[in-house]
Amino acid sequence: MKRIKRVFVANRGEIALRIVSACQELGLETVVGASEVDRDGLAARRADRAVCIGPAPATDSYLRDDLVVQAALGTGCDAIHPGYGFLAESPKLASRARENGLTLIGPPPEVMELSGDKLRACEEAARAGVPVLPGIEIAAGDDAHQAADQIGYPLLVKAAGGGGGRGIKLARDHDELDDLLTLARSEAGAAFGDERVYLERFVSTARHVEVQVAADEHGAVLHLGERDCSVQRRYQKVIEEAPAPNLAPTIRNALTAEAVAFATAIGYRNLGTVEFVVDADTGAHFFLEINCRIQVEHPVTEAVTGRDLVAMQLHLADGEPLGFTQNDVVFDGHAIECRLNAEDVARGFMPTPGTLSLFAVPDHSHLRVDTHLCAGAVIPPYYDSLMAKLIAHAEGRDATIDVMLEALEDLDVEGVETNRALLISVLAHEDFRRGAVSTDWLERAIV
Amino acid sequence: MPLSDEDIREILRIIDESSLTELQIETEGFSLHVRKGGGDAEASGRPRVREISDRDPVRQAPGGPEASAPATLPTAETDGLVTIPAPMLGTFYRAEAPGKPPFVEVGQRVEPDTIVGIIEVMKMMNSVTAGVSGKVLQIFAANAELVEYGQPLFKIGPA
Numbered sequence: 001m002k003r004i005k006r007v008f009v010a011n012r013g014e015i016a017l018r019i020v021s022a023c024q025e026l027g028l029e030t031v032v033g034a035s036e037v038d039r040d041g042l043a044a045r046r047a048d049r050a051v052c053i054g055p056a057p058a059t060d061s062y063l064r065d066d067l068v069v070q071a072a073l074g075t076g077c078d079a080i081h082p083g084y085g086f087l088a089e090s091p092k093l094a095s096r097a098r099e100n101g102l103t104l105i106g107p108p109p110e111v112m113e114l115s116g117d118k119l120r121a122c123e124e125a126a127r128a129g130v131p132v133l134p135g136i137e138i139a140a141g142d143d144a145h146q147a148a149d150q151i152g153y154p155l156l157v158k159a160a161g162g163g164g165g166r167g168i169k170l171a172r173d174h175d176e177l178d179d180l181l182t183l184a185r186s187e188a189g190a191a192f193g194d195e196r197v198y199l200e201r202f203v204s205t206a207r208h209v210e211v212q213v214a215a216d217e218h219g220a221v222l223h224l225g226e227r228d229c230s231v232q233r234r235y236q237k238v239i240e241e242a243p244a245p246n247l248a249p250t251i252r253n254a255l256t257a258e259a260v261a262f263a264t265a266i267g268y269r270n271l272g273t274v275e276f277v278v279d280a281d282t283g284a285h286f287f288l289e290i291n292c293r294i295q296v297e298h299p300v301t302e303a304v305t306g307r308d309l310v311a312m313q314l315h316l317a318d319g320e321p322l323g324f325t326q327n328d329v330v331f332d333g334h335a336i337e338c339r340l341n342a343e344d345v346a347r348g349f350m351p352t353p354g355t356l357s358l359f360a361v362p363d364h365s366h367l368r369v370d371t372h373l374c375a376g377a378v379i380p381p382y383y384d385s386l387m388a389k390l391i392a393h394a395e396g397r398d399a400t401i402d403v404m405l406e407a408l409e410d411l412d413v414e415g416v417e418t419n420r421a422l423l424i425s426v427l428a429h430e431d432f433r434r435g436a437v438s439t440d441w442l443e444r445a446i447v
Numbered sequence: 448m449p450l451s452d453e454d455i456r457e458i459l460r461i462i463d464e465s466s467l468t469e470l471q472i473e474t475e476g477f478s479l480h481v482r483k484g485g486g487d488a489e490a491s492g493r494p495r496v497r498e499i500s501d502r503d504p505v506r507q508a509p510g511g512p513e514a515s516a517p518a519t520l521p522t523a524e525t526d527g528l529v530t531i532p533a534p535m536l537g538t539f540y541r542a543e544a545p546g547k548p549p550f551v552e553v554g555q556r557v558e559p560d561t562i563v564g565i566i567e568v569m570k571m572m573n574s575v576t577a578g579v580s581g582k583v584l585q586i587f588a589a590n591a592e593l594v595e596y597g598q599p600l601f602k603i604g605p606a
Contacts, residue, residue, distance in 0.1 A: 052536065052597055053536045054536060055519075070538070
């Protein structure tokens with residue numbers, strides 16, 4: 001590494017630990033910026049240094065770009081890794097970092113700005129020749145009914161500033177649309193600081209397939225294959241896998257080529273993910289959004305490509321060339337990731353913060369577990385409920401499912417309710433075994 | 448859910464390694480109150496651990512465990528001394544500008560609204576007030592140093 005010597009980790013939980021480990025393997029020093037309740041977490045303890053950036057609520061700590069940059073400067077860091085969530089796709093953090101001479105691990109602020117505006121991103125995608133779903137922005141006073149008729153029901157009401165599955169509502173008719181529009185606007189304003197909403201065609205039997213792209217500062221852009229994240233609840237991913245099962249090679253080739261074309265067109269840098277919706281009935285596919293961050297589900301791509309994506313982010317941010325070509329990217333076997341969450345499935349997936357009296361993950365040669373927790377650890381009520389990511393990697397999809405089932409059965413967890421039983425029922429379900437479930441399947445078939 | 452001895456040992460270890468001076472944890476039917484340094488704890492050389500029954504007045508405190516003082520209010524210690532913690536992370540300054548005299552020195556008397564320092568966050572200057580009356584006994588943080596949220600800045604004693 002040339003420029004980057006000390007990295008400020010502006011996140012918590014398993015991803016903070018993941019970043020600390022990646023930095024340490026590259027010989028980089030790390031400083032973790034932790035909230036008051038995370039001060040003694042594993043990431044903070046493993047890092048060379050930890051600083052308390054504020055009290056527990058994220059709005060007073062992990063979401064404060066001013067504190068993050070101040071802390072990074074004050075601890076002599078030269079780069080900031082924002083992880084996922086929190087400030088990961090904040091153009092404000094990206095520009096503030098740049099103004100203060102810090103390298104943000106991610107694309108430049110202008111690209112983040114574009115990606116964060118879902119309407120503009122769709123326009124750019126269309127311009128780059130990537131198919132997009134018909135979408136119409138609805139400003140106050142516009143004739144929403146006319147626009148809705150043009151698109152056809154059912155349709156989605158989406159927040160332009162949303163993304164990552166947030167700010168999406170389904171409307172089946174004019175009445176529902178009227179009710180949702182007002183609500184969507186005020187919610188979008190409060191949550192994203194952007195009241196703009198738009199209507200988008202709803203693909204009823206949809207698969208969520210995303211392509212991992214990588215771009216260096218020297219003009220090289222390539223892809224690292226796709227991931228299928230169709231097992232979702234309320235637009236939040238639960239299980240992800242690579243490669244996408246039963247995806248026709250022609251569709252796979254189109255998706256990867258379009259993802260690279262789009263990333264190239266918008267001047268993308270570093271690692272990113274281009275998300276598509278694939279119509280399971282017709283095979284038609286459409287661009288959804290681009291994510292300017294390391295994804296929660298990045299380990300399945302790491303498993304099948306044998307490449308460390310966080311290390312790649314650091315190298316790229318340091319100005320290094322990718323150092324390999326598309327032909328060098330080869331895929332090996334199948335990988336599945338399960339998100340173990342502290343939540344009570346029976347009580348509407350209510351988060352279940354508390355103390356883990358027992359937590360032991362099985363030691364299996366085909367299994368990787370990314371977690372920041374151990375027995376005795378406290379899961380605070382302030383953040384998301386992700387406890388651990390289990391990643392199985394084996395020769396074929398069936399074998400991978402078997403590894404994951406065994407891992408979930410052998411997992412020891414006591415003290416808090418988890419979604420383990422739900423994960424097991426998904427993996428054991430014949431629909432999932434056959435592959436290619438759609439995004440509404442989990443809520444229809446299991447929950 | 449009762450805490451096991453193991454849990455308590457782990458909690459004590461965490462507190463020991465942390466900058467926390469006091470911690471209160473309550474789960475159903477169990478309450479743990481630990482204070483580091485000073486008072487009884489120091490005398491016995493160990494943090495205090497006690498069980499509190501359901502009828503214990505502590506459990507009935509309005510707002511429950513959340514009602515305990517946030518880290519940035521002056522923390523009273525058993526010896527009657529008070530610590531002023533940093534209300535935010537930032538660069539700590541003892542004076543208004545370079546070359547100007549410090550806001551306070553050891554031995555000086557302060558009132559709750561006395562400005563004792565400044566914390567800069569991205570060119571924004573935030574004044575830190577004493578929050579208590581008394582006399583400055585000790586100044587922990589050096590000028591122009593990064594201070595963390597909750598880090599002790601001053602020790603205040605009776606005037």
